[in-house]
Amino acid sequence: MKRTFDVTGMTCAACSSRVEKATAGVAGVDGVAVNLLKNSMEVEYDGSDAVAAAISAAVENAGYGAFLRPEPGQAGAAAHAARPVNDAAAEAKRVKVRLIVSFCFTIPLFYLSMGHMMGWPLPDIFLGHENMLTFAFTQFLLLLPVIFVNFKFFRVGFKTLAHGAPNMDSLIALGSAASTIYGIAAIYRIGWGMGHGDVDFAHAAAMDLYFESAAMILTLITLGKYFEARAKGKTTDAITKLMDLTPKEATRRGSDGSEQRVPVEQVRVGDVLVVKAGEGVPVDGVVLEGEGVVDESVITGESVPVGKRPGDTVTGATVNTTGWFAMRADRVGADTTLAGIIRLVDEATSTKAPIEKIADKIAGVFVPVVICIAVAAFILWMALSGDVSTALTHAISVLVISCPCALGLATPTAIMVGTGRGATSGILIKSAEALEVAHDVKTVVFDKTGTLTTGKPAVTDVVCAAGVDASALASLARSVEQRSEHPLAQAVVAWADGAGAQLQPVDAFEQVPGGGVRATVGGAAALAGNAQLMGQHGIDVSAFESRAHQLADKGKTPLYFASAGRALGMIAVADTVKSTSAAAIAELSAMGIRTVMLTGDNERTARAIGASVGVDEVIAGVLPEGKEREVRHLSAQGRVAMVGDGINDAPALARADVGIAIGAGTDIAIDSGDVVLMRSDVLDVPAAIQLSRSTLRNIKQNLFWALIYNTVCIPVAAGLFSFAGFTLNPMIAAAAMSCSSVCVVSNALRLRGWKPAFTTQAAQQVLAKRKEAQHNEAVADASAPELDTVGTDAGEPAEQEIIMEKKLTVEGMMCQHCVAHVKKALEGVEGVSEAVVDLDAGTAVAKLTADVADDVLTAAVVDAGYEVKGIE
The missing domain is CATH 3.30.70.100 (Alpha-Beta Plaits)
Structure with a gap:
C-alpha cells in the first residue's frame, strides 16, 4: 500500500535526495517519492507499524523528521489534508518575523561597518584609534540577534553536515559561521594590537571584521526565503480554493418535515437536504423534488448552468443559482466527487515526473561538491595571494552563491501549479508522469461510442411513403415501439413523443430476434424493423432503397414501419456525433498529432463517423482485448494517448502511454485513465496535451535557469575571473542565491494564467457558441425577477x-x-x-x-x- 509521511527539516533538493535515500534503504519499502514543495513523501510498503516506525527512525537518523499522516476517516485527517496550504502560510509568517528582526539589526550594522568608507557620519564613540575595540564589539553585538533569529540555518545545516548529508543550510551556516569566526578573531587581533602598542596592526584588523557579511548573508537569504514561501503558498491556490468550495453547513429535513441547519460533517447517506437559490450543494446526491439551475463550473469547468429535475444527480460544491429542490444525500465526506478531485490533485503533486530524477541525481552530490570547491578556492587563493581575507572572501562566496534550492523547486513547483490549473479547468491529471509524458504524444486513439459520439441513439431522418402523413407514421412508430427495450426503439419513441404522436391500442406485441417487432396496432397488423423483416412478410420497401443506402453510408440505421401490408415510411436512427468532436480532431491535427478511431462497430458505420469528424485512420470491428492489442501496436510507432469512457476501454486505457478517461464514463474507465476529463468534452483532449506541453516547457526553463545559474556563478564566486577585475563579495553572492530560488518559483507561477490556445476555425466556432450561450444565460439571469425586495412603509420598493x-x-x-x-x-x-x-x-x-x-x-x-x- 501507499502511505503519506510528513517530513520536517527539508530546505533544498539535497535534503529531499537524502530523505529519499534513507527511506529507500529501509527493509520492506518498495518505492518512495519525496516532495520538497509539500514537505511530504509517498512511500509504498506493506502498511505495517514496524516498517512505518523504521522509516521514521531512518529519516531521523539522516537529520530530518518523518511522521505518518492519518488516513481519510481517521482523527486529524481533515486537518492534515489542509497542511500544504497552512504550512505555506505559517512558514511565510514565521520568515517575515525573522526578516523584520534581521533588517532591524543588519541595517545599523551595515551603516556602522561601511559608513566611514562612504563618508557617512558616525558618532564620536566609534571614531579614532582608541575606540577601535568599541567599533568592532558593537558590530558583533548587532550581529548576535541576526544569528539568533536565523539559528535554524546553523541548527539544521550543521546537523545534516554531521550526518554526512550536507544541504543548502550547511552552505549558509558554513559561510556565515566562517565570517563570524573570522570577525571574532579580528576582535582579538585588535585587542592584541592595542595592548602591545601596534596601532597599525589593530587598525588593519578593525577594517577586516566580516560581521556585516555574516549578517547580510543571513538577512538576504531570509529575504529570499520569505519571497519563496509566499510564492510557494500561491502554488497551492488551486487546492486551497477546492477545499473552500464545499458549504460548511447544510439544511437537513427531518422526518416531521422540519428543517435544521447542521454542519456538513454531520450529513449522512440517505439524509434529505434542502437547497435554496444561491446556496451550494452540500454533498453528492439525487434530486427528489423541486427544480433548480445549477452552476457546475467548479467541477466540470463548464460555465453554462444545468437545469436539474427530480431524478437528476447533483454534485457537492456546485451552486444552485435559481430555484429550489430537495435532494437525497448519496455520497458524503471523503466519498464526494470534490473530495476525490482534491485527492487526485494532491496525489498527482506528490508524484515525481521522470525529468525530476535528473535533478535529484545532481542534487544528491551538489552540496558536497560545492564544499569541496569552496575549500579548493580557499587553498588556491591562500597559495596565490597569501591573504586570508581574500581567500576567505572567495570561499564564502562559493558557499552562499550555490543554490540547490532552485534545482529542487524547478519541477515540483511547475507540476503543482500545472495540475492545479488543470483541475480548475475540468482536467484532472492523476500523476506527474502522465503530465510529462502527454507532451510527447504522437497519436491519439479515440473510442467511438460515448467518446466521439453522444452514446445515445437519436432519430436523424424521417422519410414518409407517398400519400402518408408524418403524424400517421409517428403515431404508428410510437405505438409499436413503446414496449421494446431496444436502444433504437427508445430513440424512435422519444422522437415520436416529442412530435406529439397519438398512441393507438396495441395487441399481440412480439419481438423478432435480429429483425424488429410486430404487433397489432389499431386492429391492423404492424411491423417495425429492418429490410429483412419487411421482406419476410412481403412488404415492398424498394421505394426507400436508394435513400436507405445513402443513410447507411453515413453511419445511420434505417428502420421501416408498415401497417396492413403496406410500408408507411422509414426512420433513420444514429448515435450522433458530439458537437465538439470534429473541432477536437482538427485541433489535434493542427498540433501535429495523428488521430485514430478504434471501435467495435461495423466497417461502414465506423468509416462514416470517422469521415464526419476527420480522423486520420479508422480501425473497426475490434473487441475489447483487440483494442489493447491495437494500442500496443500503435505505441511502437510513438507515444499513444487513448481516449475512452467504457468498461471495454479500460484495457486500452491502461496499455496506452497516457490514458484519458471521459468523466461521464464508468468508474472503471476513470480508474484506468491517467487523465480524467470532468466535462466529457473531447475538446479538452488537445487542451490537456497543451497543458502538458506548457508545464514541461516551464520545467525545462526552471531546470535550465537553475543549472546555468550555478554553472556560471560558482566559478565567478571562486575568483576564476579575478584576473579581469571581476569578483563577487559574499553579500552580492547571497543576494544572487536568493534571487535564483525566487525566479524559479515565480516562473512556475506563470502557469496560473494558462488557458488552452485553440487555433483552428472549428474550435473557435465552438468557443464562440459557448460564449453566446453564457451571454444568453447572463441576460436571462439579469432579466429574472428578484426573489426578495425590501419595501418602505408605503409598500414601495426602497431606493x-x-x-x-x-x-x-x-x-x-x-x-x-x-x-x-x-x-x-x-x-x-x-x-x-x-x-x-x-x-x-x-x-x-x-x-x-x-x-x-x-x-x-x-x-x-x-x-x-x-x-x-x-x-x-
Whole structure:
C-alpha cells in the first residue's frame, strides 16, 4: 500500500535526495517519492507499524523528521489534508518575523561597518584609534540577534553536515559561521594590537571584521526565503480554493418535515437536504423534488448552468443559482466527487515526473561538491595571494552563491501549479508522469461510442411513403415501439413523443430476434424493423432503397414501419456525433498529432463517423482485448494517448502511454485513465496535451535557469575571473542565491494564467457558441425577477441614490464561489449598495450610496482571500 509521511527539516533538493535515500534503504519499502514543495513523501510498503516506525527512525537518523499522516476517516485527517496550504502560510509568517528582526539589526550594522568608507557620519564613540575595540564589539553585538533569529540555518545545516548529508543550510551556516569566526578573531587581533602598542596592526584588523557579511548573508537569504514561501503558498491556490468550495453547513429535513441547519460533517447517506437559490450543494446526491439551475463550473469547468429535475444527480460544491429542490444525500465526506478531485490533485503533486530524477541525481552530490570547491578556492587563493581575507572572501562566496534550492523547486513547483490549473479547468491529471509524458504524444486513439459520439441513439431522418402523413407514421412508430427495450426503439419513441404522436391500442406485441417487432396496432397488423423483416412478410420497401443506402453510408440505421401490408415510411436512427468532436480532431491535427478511431462497430458505420469528424485512420470491428492489442501496436510507432469512457476501454486505457478517461464514463474507465476529463468534452483532449506541453516547457526553463545559474556563478564566486577585475563579495553572492530560488518559483507561477490556445476555425466556432450561450444565460439571469425586495412603509420598493461607481480589478477568482465571496465582501461594506462581479473580466463594480475609500474596498476583498490590482 501507499502511505503519506510528513517530513520536517527539508530546505533544498539535497535534503529531499537524502530523505529519499534513507527511506529507500529501509527493509520492506518498495518505492518512495519525496516532495520538497509539500514537505511530504509517498512511500509504498506493506502498511505495517514496524516498517512505518523504521522509516521514521531512518529519516531521523539522516537529520530530518518523518511522521505518518492519518488516513481519510481517521482523527486529524481533515486537518492534515489542509497542511500544504497552512504550512505555506505559517512558514511565510514565521520568515517575515525573522526578516523584520534581521533588517532591524543588519541595517545599523551595515551603516556602522561601511559608513566611514562612504563618508557617512558616525558618532564620536566609534571614531579614532582608541575606540577601535568599541567599533568592532558593537558590530558583533548587532550581529548576535541576526544569528539568533536565523539559528535554524546553523541548527539544521550543521546537523545534516554531521550526518554526512550536507544541504543548502550547511552552505549558509558554513559561510556565515566562517565570517563570524573570522570577525571574532579580528576582535582579538585588535585587542592584541592595542595592548602591545601596534596601532597599525589593530587598525588593519578593525577594517577586516566580516560581521556585516555574516549578517547580510543571513538577512538576504531570509529575504529570499520569505519571497519563496509566499510564492510557494500561491502554488497551492488551486487546492486551497477546492477545499473552500464545499458549504460548511447544510439544511437537513427531518422526518416531521422540519428543517435544521447542521454542519456538513454531520450529513449522512440517505439524509434529505434542502437547497435554496444561491446556496451550494452540500454533498453528492439525487434530486427528489423541486427544480433548480445549477452552476457546475467548479467541477466540470463548464460555465453554462444545468437545469436539474427530480431524478437528476447533483454534485457537492456546485451552486444552485435559481430555484429550489430537495435532494437525497448519496455520497458524503471523503466519498464526494470534490473530495476525490482534491485527492487526485494532491496525489498527482506528490508524484515525481521522470525529468525530476535528473535533478535529484545532481542534487544528491551538489552540496558536497560545492564544499569541496569552496575549500579548493580557499587553498588556491591562500597559495596565490597569501591573504586570508581574500581567500576567505572567495570561499564564502562559493558557499552562499550555490543554490540547490532552485534545482529542487524547478519541477515540483511547475507540476503543482500545472495540475492545479488543470483541475480548475475540468482536467484532472492523476500523476506527474502522465503530465510529462502527454507532451510527447504522437497519436491519439479515440473510442467511438460515448467518446466521439453522444452514446445515445437519436432519430436523424424521417422519410414518409407517398400519400402518408408524418403524424400517421409517428403515431404508428410510437405505438409499436413503446414496449421494446431496444436502444433504437427508445430513440424512435422519444422522437415520436416529442412530435406529439397519438398512441393507438396495441395487441399481440412480439419481438423478432435480429429483425424488429410486430404487433397489432389499431386492429391492423404492424411491423417495425429492418429490410429483412419487411421482406419476410412481403412488404415492398424498394421505394426507400436508394435513400436507405445513402443513410447507411453515413453511419445511420434505417428502420421501416408498415401497417396492413403496406410500408408507411422509414426512420433513420444514429448515435450522433458530439458537437465538439470534429473541432477536437482538427485541433489535434493542427498540433501535429495523428488521430485514430478504434471501435467495435461495423466497417461502414465506423468509416462514416470517422469521415464526419476527420480522423486520420479508422480501425473497426475490434473487441475489447483487440483494442489493447491495437494500442500496443500503435505505441511502437510513438507515444499513444487513448481516449475512452467504457468498461471495454479500460484495457486500452491502461496499455496506452497516457490514458484519458471521459468523466461521464464508468468508474472503471476513470480508474484506468491517467487523465480524467470532468466535462466529457473531447475538446479538452488537445487542451490537456497543451497543458502538458506548457508545464514541461516551464520545467525545462526552471531546470535550465537553475543549472546555468550555478554553472556560471560558482566559478565567478571562486575568483576564476579575478584576473579581469571581476569578483563577487559574499553579500552580492547571497543576494544572487536568493534571487535564483525566487525566479524559479515565480516562473512556475506563470502557469496560473494558462488557458488552452485553440487555433483552428472549428474550435473557435465552438468557443464562440459557448460564449453566446453564457451571454444568453447572463441576460436571462439579469432579466429574472428578484426573489426578495425590501419595501418602505408605503409598500414601495426602497431606493437608494447611487452617487458613484468604483471598478476593482480582482485577481484570484476562479469560479462562481469566488464571485459570491467577493460580492458578499463588498456588499458588506457600509455605503456599498450593490456589487456586480464579472468572473471572466476579473472585475468587480461597487455601486456606492456614499463615498467609500479605496483602501476600505481593498481591505474587504483582501480579507475575503483575493487580491486587488487596481481601482478605477
